[in-house]
Amino acid sequence: xxxxxxxxxxxxxxxxxxxxxxxxxxxxxxxxxxxxxxxxxxxxxxxxxxxxxxxxxxxxxxxxxxxxxxxxxxxxxxxxxxxxxxxxxxxxxxxxxxxxxxxxxxxxxxxxxxxxxxxxxxxxxxxxxxxxxxxxxxxxxxxxxxxxxxxxxxxxxxxxxxxxxxxxxxxxxxxxxxxxxxxxxxxxxxxxxxxxxxxxxxxxxxxxxxxxxxxxxxxxxxxxxxxxxxxxxxxxxxxxxxxxxxxxxxxxxxxxxxxxxxxxxxxxxxxxxxxxxxxxxxxxxxxxxxxxxxxxxxxxxxxx
Amino acid sequence: xxxxxxxxxxxxxxxxxxxxxxxxxxxxxxxxxxxxxxxxxxxxxxxxxxxxxxxxxxxxxxxxxxxxxxxxxxxxxxxxxxxxxxxxxxxxxxxxxxxxxxxxxxxxxxxxxxxxxxxxxxxxxxxxxxxxxxxxxxxxxxxxxxxxxxxxxxxxxxxxxxxxxxxxxxxxxxxxxxxxxxxxxxxxxxxxxxxxxxxxxxxxxxxxxxxxxxxxxxxxxxxxxxxxxxxxxxxxxxxxxxxxxxxxxxxxxxxxxxxxxxxxxxxxxxxxxxxxxxxxxxxxxxxxxxxxxxxxxxxxxxxxxxxxxxxxxxxxxxxxxxxxxxxxxxxxxxxxxxxxxxxxxxxxxxxxxxxxxxxxxxxxxxxxxxxxxxxxxxxxxxxxxxxxxxxxxxxxxxxxxxxxxxxxxxxxxxxxxxxxxxxxxxxxxxxxxxxxxxxxxxxxxxxxxxxxxxxxxxxxxxxxxxxxxxxx
Numbered sequence: 001x002x003x004x005x006x007x008x009x010x011x012x013x014x015x016x017x018x019x020x021x022x023x024x025x026x027x028x029x030x031x032x033x034x035x036x037x038x039x040x041x042x043x044x045x046x047x048x049x050x051x052x053x054x055x056x057x058x059x060x061x062x063x064x065x066x067x068x069x070x071x072x073x074x075x076x077x078x079x080x081x082x083x084x085x086x087x088x089x090x091x092x093x094x095x096x097x098x099x100x101x102x103x104x105x106x107x108x109x110x111x112x113x114x115x116x117x118x119x120x121x122x123x124x125x126x127x128x129x130x131x132x133x134x135x136x137x138x139x140x141x142x143x144x145x146x147x148x149x150x151x152x153x154x155x156x157x158x159x160x161x162x163x164x165x166x167x168x169x170x171x172x173x174x175x176x177x178x179x180x181x182x183x184x185x186x187x188x189x190x191x192x193x194x195x196x197x198x199x200x201x202x203x204x205x206x207x208x209x210x211x212x213x214x215x216x217x218x219x220x221x222x223x224x225x226x227x228x229x230x231x232x233x234x235x236x237x238x239x240x241x242x243x244x245x246x247x248x249x250x251x252x253x254x255x256x257x258x259x260x261x262x263x264x265x266x267x268x269x270x271x272x273x274x275x276x277x278x279x280x281x282x283x284x285x286x287x288x289x290x291x292x293x294x295x296x297x298x299x300x301x302x303x304x
Numbered sequence: 305x306x307x308x309x310x311x312x313x314x315x316x317x318x319x320x321x322x323x324x325x326x327x328x329x330x331x332x333x334x335x336x337x338x339x340x341x342x343x344x345x346x347x348x349x350x351x352x353x354x355x356x357x358x359x360x361x362x363x364x365x366x367x368x369x370x371x372x373x374x375x376x377x378x379x380x381x382x383x384x385x386x387x388x389x390x391x392x393x394x395x396x397x398x399x400x401x402x403x404x405x406x407x408x409x410x411x412x413x414x415x416x417x418x419x420x421x422x423x424x425x426x427x428x429x430x431x432x433x434x435x436x437x438x439x440x441x442x443x444x445x446x447x448x449x450x451x452x453x454x455x456x457x458x459x460x461x462x463x464x465x466x467x468x469x470x471x472x473x474x475x476x477x478x479x480x481x482x483x484x485x486x487x488x489x490x491x492x493x494x495x496x497x498x499x500x501x502x503x504x505x506x507x508x509x510x511x512x513x514x515x516x517x518x519x520x521x522x523x524x525x526x527x528x529x530x531x532x533x534x535x536x537x538x539x540x541x542x543x544x545x546x547x548x549x550x551x552x553x554x555x556x557x558x559x560x561x562x563x564x565x566x567x568x569x570x571x572x573x574x575x576x577x578x579x580x581x582x583x584x585x586x587x588x589x590x591x592x593x594x595x596x597x598x599x600x601x602x603x604x605x606x607x608x609x610x611x612x613x614x615x616x617x618x619x620x621x622x623x624x625x626x627x628x629x630x631x632x633x634x635x636x637x638x639x640x641x642x643x644x645x646x647x648x649x650x651x652x653x654x655x656x657x658x659x660x661x662x663x664x665x666x667x668x669x670x671x672x673x674x675x676x677x678x679x680x681x682x683x684x685x686x687x688x689x690x691x692x693x694x695x696x697x698x699x700x701x702x703x704x705x706x707x708x709x710x711x712x713x714x715x716x717x718x719x720x721x722x723x724x725x726x727x728x729x730x731x732x733x734x735x736x737x738x739x740x741x742x743x744x745x746x747x748x749x750x751x752x753x754x755x756x757x758x759x760x761x762x763x764x765x766x767x768x769x770x771x772x773x774x775x776x
Contacts, residue, residue, distance in 0.1 A: 043768065047410040047427065048435045139585025140597055162527045162588030162744065250528060251587065251744070252737040267403045269729050270431025271768065 033283070039276040046272035058277035068278055071249075071256040072285070078172060078236035078257075079289065083229050086176050090183030090228070091221070093118060095213050097184065098191040099199050115188070118181040126178070130245030133174045137161050137246075161247050164254035171246055171255050175239065183228050190224040191217065230293050237286050258282045346661045355447040356667045361391035364664040367406065369422040370398035372611050373481070373651070377684040378420070385671050392664065401425040410437055415656035417665040421477075422651055428728050429477065432654070434770035438476040439655040444666045445475060450674035457673050464720060465649040465690035471772055478669050479649030480681070482688040484610045484707040485535050486628040486645050491702075493520075493601060493624075501629050503642045505540075505572050508632040512581045515604045521583035523576050524603035526591035530739035531731055533573075534756075536607045537739075539631045539646050541569035542719050546639035550721035555773050556764045561757040568634055570742075570749035577745045587744040599624065609650070613703035614686055627706035630714070644717035645710050649690045726772045727763045734759025 040058055044051035062068055097111040121129060136143045137160040145157040160170045194217075202216050218225065240259030243249060249256035249264070258278060266275035346362035348354060364385065368378040375398035382394045395416075399405045403425045409415045410427070415437075421427050432438055445458040445466065452460050462482060469477035489501065497518060502508040512522035526532040542549045545565025552560035560566075576582060583603045586594055592615075598606040599619045606612075613626060620626070630645040653672070655665035671677050678694035681687070686701050688694075688708065700708065711718065724731035738755035741747045747755070763769055 045431050045435055046407055047431050047437050049411060049413065050435070134590070137588065138593055139588035140583075140593070140602075145585070157585075159527065159585045159588030159744070162585070162740075164741070164746070247528065250737065251530075251740040252746075253733075264729075264733070267407070267425065268428060268732065270428040274768075 040280045042273045044273040071261045082236040083232035093184045094187035358667045363393040365395040365416040366418045368398040369420045373685045403427045417659040417661040439657045478653045481651035483650040491625040521603040522581040524583040527587040528590040531736040541565040543640040544634045554723045574749045610707045626703040643713040645714040648720040
């Protein structure tokens with residue numbers, strides 16, 4: 001067989017494997033996005049095929065809509081805090097589990113069991129997590145207030161999801177809880193690929209756990225951290241499922257997020273045109289943040 | 305290396321977006337639907353036995369909201385329809401997400417023939433009505449009843465049943481179940497403690513004090529859905545100021561929420577917050593959780609509709625004997641007597657205008673509204689229907705029979721409001737949020753009414769929402 005024929009066969013293979021997924025991607029991902037842009041320029045109410053083109057009216061209305069702006073503000077707070085907290089906790093746990101032991105390069109005692117426990121939330125569906133935590137936060141019979149009362153901290157007991165001051169943070173805590181396990185595993189796997197002798201050298205030089213984490217682990221794991229940052233940023237701009245299950249945006253819109261606004265506007269008020277406009281706005285926010293995150297975290301790679 | 309790839313992917317995705325944009329017109333047809341869908345409808349010949357002109361062998365599709373009432377009752381109604389039209393194929397389905405399931409079919413112009421548009425995921429009525437998506441059911445009202453001799457369907461209905469489903473003079477929505485809204489308590493608990501339900505507000509507060517002293521919280525409420533508490537507040541105001549209070553709220557009249565009657569009512573209800581009569585933590589409980597606290601005897605009163613008994617079935621202790629009572633009167637100057645209670649038709653059924661078997665859909669509703677169909681519903685789900693007298697002779701559970709008694713005591717003084725049907729968002733989002741702050745003690749009565757009014761003004765000034773007016 002000539003090289004040419006071989007190459008020909010390879011292309012056929014490539015096409016066979018690539019075309020079906022690309023078609024599916026185009027139909028189920030790209031086409032809805034494109035349609036969203038079109039619908040955003042109409043006053044379509046979603047129950048009949050009739051609509052008027054209204055141009056940028058929806059976007060003008062959006063800029064004055066206090067509820068949408070509030071929801072977006074909540075997303076931005078999540079965007080600032082969720083990645084930082086999750087990555088910090090993930091890195092801390094991962095380094096304790098993999099290189100935290102003293103004397104030799106290994107995890108702390110019992111790290112095998114911890115690894116399994118941290119990953120639990122990842123195998124539970126998000127709906128179950130929402131319902132579970134709703135019960136934990138139940139002010140009357142929930143575990144959290146129950147625990148606080150049992151240890152004599154009654155004063156700290158709150159109606160959690162019913163209190164506009166705490167509800168948002170209560171939901172964010174669940175987001176961190178639900179995601180940190182995955183990043184422990186991700187960072188853990190990356191740490192495994194770092195040569196042992198780098199850590200041994202650090203140990204010999206008398207580096208403590210914190211210094212090891214800060215000066216050795218994080219620089220070597222920068223690629224993984226960067227990926228985590230982008231994923232978590234996108235997650236922070238969503239948050240729909242948990243919020244919808246736990247608080248439905250309440251109390252007094254304190255936990256509202258843009259995704260929920262879109263859903264309520266479309267399916268609750270039958271304003272599909274306006275809902276798509278919010279979707280378009282969110283799309284651009286997400287896109288610019290993904291690009292910014294990749295640019296801002298660009299660093300030289302360390303080869304090992 | 306990996307970084308370049310990622311950037312490359314983003315760049316290519318952006319390029320693909322630009323290329324795809326001109327194709328948008330073609331693609332948009334998918335979601336926005338086609339305009340030229342002129343579907344032919346099934347039509348039979350009208351006769352004395354077939355007043356609505358049903359085509360005997362035309363298939364009928366019924367979609368039921370699978371909520372508190374379940375779907376078994378509907379299967380019985382379908383069997384009754386099938387009995388009359390044995391050649392018709394009846395397709396049944398049930399879902400909890402009416403809007404998500406059926407919205408694409410409305411756009412497509414291929415909706416089912418009968419839809420039980422109910423639950424949290426219902427399709428917005430303002431949207432349905434303003435887009436002309438609903439078939440006129442007026443013909444059904446004037447057709448003879450299926451099994452009550454000499455009466456039209458309209459004659460067999462309870463007062464108020466037709467008004468609730470009427471938009472701009474057209475009867476478009478059949479609300480099938482009859483619901484009584486009031487304050488619920490356990491007669492067992494009250495008998496044991498020697499308490500008497502209070503008829504005036506001052507007595508109510510005194511009773512709350514007694515209840516609290518006995519170690520029970522007088523009140524709890526559906527904290528995560530605080531709009532449940534807007535019901536007793538508005539009811540108290542209507543009884544104080546007359547039915548115009550509700551009429552003005554429904555018609556979005558300026559400052560309707562800040563009427564003297566609403567002020568008097570909000571001031572009164574603020575007392576239960578100020579005096580700590582609400583079960584601690586209520587604001588963080590959802591409807592099931594708070595009602596369960598009430599069923600467990602941790603709180604004496606809860607505001608709800610007459611579906612409560614069915615909803616709480618699994619957690620109600622034996623002999624709990626829940627009963628519903630009207631809101632207490634504010635004082636001697638009240639326009640309506642203490643007995644006046646809010647009763648209204650709920651559980652909406654619609655026939656989409658573009659359904660292929662609109663006539664069959666109307667006939668199905670006529671089957672539901674027959675004495676036999678209504679009685680069967682009451683027996684199966686322990687709820688009243690809008691068909692008058694259909695519950696006679698049916699053994700009713702304790703709570704429901706208390707609702708029947710309250711209704712007959714209320715008689716012609718009964719009242720209702722419908723702004724939540726005209727403008728779903730106003731109650732579900734805006735008044736709901738205000739109630740949450742009011743009953744958790746974050747704001748006082750004046751701010752509470754301000755917030756409600758702000759919500760109403762916002763709806764009133766939104767040109768994209770169709771407005772409705774109703775008469776008395």
